[in-house]
Amino acid sequence: MDGAAYNPRTPEEVFKDFRARRAGIIKALTTDVEKFYQDCDPEKENLCLYGLPNETWEVNLPAEEVPPELPEPALGINFARDGMDEKDWLALVAVHSDAWLLSVSFYFGARFGFSKEDRKRLFMMINGLPTIYEVVTGAVKKPTKEKTPKSNTKNIKSGSKSDAPPPRTAKPTPALPKEEGDEGEDNIGGEEGEENEDEHENTLCGACGDNYAGDEFWICCDACEKWFHGKCVKITPARAEHIKQYKCPGCSNKRARA
DSSP, X not given: OOXXXXXXXXXXXXXXXXXXXXXXXXXXXXXXXXXXXXXXXXXXXXXXXXXXXXXXXXXXXXOSSSSOSSOOOOSOGGGGGGGSOHHHHHHHHHHHHHHHHHHHHHHHHXXXXXXXXXXXXXXXXXXXXXXXXXXXXXXXXXXXXXXXXXXXXXXXXXXXXXXXXXXXXXXXXXXXXXXXXXXXXXXXXXXXXXXXXXXXXXXXXXXXXXXXXXXXXXXXXXXXXXXXXXHHHTOOHHHHTTOSSOOOHHHHHHHHHO
């Protein structure tokens, strides 16, 4: 829909475009899922889900010109909305959106004559991110075999309002001030801190799909147990302190419709 207004010409620029469009589609299928659901009315004509270069999304009719400026997304996603389980429908839209993003990126690559090395570099950058399908279905989240003991529940939830996600199966270890004669204990704490960082380096935001970063505020949904950047779900650290049980937009919308 907007290909004529923005034409990235290097692998890095194409990847930036890919990432922005991907972020918009993930918003539609997660944090904005209620609006997306309503926009995909089966009574309307063939509709497509577009991710835009400014990290927003829109549901609209396909371009009138043939062939279009850019490859088109899957057509008629709204017709299947009421004919299948909502979770399966969103997963289906996610799969087609992944395919569309790849086609748009390599369309730019072909149009501007990317070399074999340029195409390989572009693919490696794209492949470094989880797919939209993985983010929407939670496939990238490694399931925890152990369940959190009830005695630790309060500590875990209070930790979910902190700046870094704590381990789900253990009580977070607070940092202790270093005193004389405590060097051995201090070293042990440092090793545990590194292990916690390693454990959560693959944690992904349930809204944007980006990796965990220790310098950003994160919050955990008490319903689906997914982690979110505070900025993605519009929750600040101050506001989180007053939330007893946090539910992400997706879980809140599901309960409202039920």
